[in-house]
Amino acid sequence: MADQSAKTAYEAFAPIYDDFNHLNDYEAWFGLLLPELEKRGLRKGRVLDVGCGTGRAFEPMLRRGWDIQACDVSREMLAQARRKFGDAVALEEADARDLPVYGEFELVWALNDVVNYLTEDGDLERILVGMRANLAPHGLILFDSNTVAVFQAYFASGEADGMSVGQWTWKGLGGDFEPGDTLEAEVSGEGVETHVHRERHYTGDHVGEAIAAAGLECLAALGQHEVDGTMTLSEPPDEMRDHKVIYIARVDSAGPRSS
Numbered sequence: 091m092a093d094q095s096a097k098t099a100y101e102a103f104a105p106i107y108d109d110f111n112h113l114n115d116y117e118a119w120f121g122l123l124l125p126e127l128e129k130r131g132l133r134k135g136r137v138l139d140v141g142c143g144t145g146r147a148f149e150p151m152l153r154r155g156w157d158i159q160a161c162d163v164s165r166e167m168l169a170q171a172r173r174k175f176g177d178a179v180a181l182e183e184a185d186a187r188d189l190p191v192y193g194e195f196e197l198v199w200a201l202n203d204v205v206n207y208l209t210e211d212g213d214l215e216r217i218l219v220g221m222r223a224n225l226a227p228h229g230l231i232l233f234d235s236n237t238v239a240v241f242q243a244y245f246a247s248g249e250a251d252g253m254s255v256g257q258w259t260w261k262g263l264g265g266d267f268e269p270g271d272t273l274e275a276e277v278s279g280e281g282v283e284t285h286v287h288r289e290r291h292y293t294g295d296h297v298g299e300a301i302a303a304a305g306l307e308c309l310a311a312l313g314q315h316e317v318d319g320t321m322t323l324s325e326p327p328d329e330m331r332d333h334k335v336i337y338i339a340r341v342d343s344a345g346p347r348s349s
């Protein structure tokens with residue numbers, strides 16, 4: 091049976107997710123990401139949000155007049171999204187490793203660690219194949235992946251007591267870290283059942299191979315980091331400087347390629 095740790099984690103994390111992540115500024119994030127997508131031919135229309143959670147990522151697109159189809163493996167995260175957005179967004183329970191075809195979308199994304207929660211060999215290829223199957227012919231795919239710097243700071247053993255976020259603690263449980271490893275962290279505190287997040291680091295080479303195997307062409311791999319408190323994207327990515335690598339892809343007219 092496929093790894094269910096992400097579903098288990100998010101059923102527990104859902105009640106505090108938005109408060110825990112309140113410092114994440116999605117409006118600023120899209121202020122950076124949208125021009126990068128537009129440069130690469132994005133047309134306005136429909137977006138499919140894979141691993142939508144409580145809807146933090148699709149909210150700025152809703153404000154910009156996009157039609158949203160969203161899905162997540164966690165019922166509790168979807169319940170939070172439903173509470174906030176009601177019928178304004180189509181929300182479905184689905185596993186990204188076995189993504190249904192919802193239609194043809196100008197943009198298909200999996201944002202904020204979604205791919206890092208896919209920990210088994212072949213999972214990354216599976217989500218990308220599913221995302222590709224939902225693309226309009228001119229559509230774009232967007233996803234991010236956490237860097238070595240993030241795994242070392244938040245998943246390797248870190249400080250004995252962990253990091254405080256409001257009344258909660260995020261504590262890395264991992265030991266030594268090597269690129270490509272899967273590590274765990276524990277969340278505990280007021281109003282949340284103590285639970286474990288398991289994430290896998292993906293090297294740039296691994297992502298590149300998965301993109302090609304899914305019949306996609308990688309248009310950009312951008313390193314995201316902060317300069318004087320402002321989020322910035324630059325090429326090439328740097329696993330130690332950046333927090334995330336942002337990938338933009340489209341259908342490869344030559345079809346899937348094996349490495």
Ligand SMILES: C[S@@+](CC[C@H](N)C(=O)[O-])C[C@H]1O[C@@H](n2cnc3c(N)ncnc32)[C@H](O)[C@@H]1O
Binds near residue numbers: 100140144145163167
């Ligand atoms: C860090 S949250 C990000 C949520 C949202 N994209 C955001 O930016 O706030 C990761 C999300 O990925 C979802 N997820 C993890 N594994 C998944 C899978 N196999 N299929 C669908 N969703 C998954 C989790 O349930 C959770 O909602």
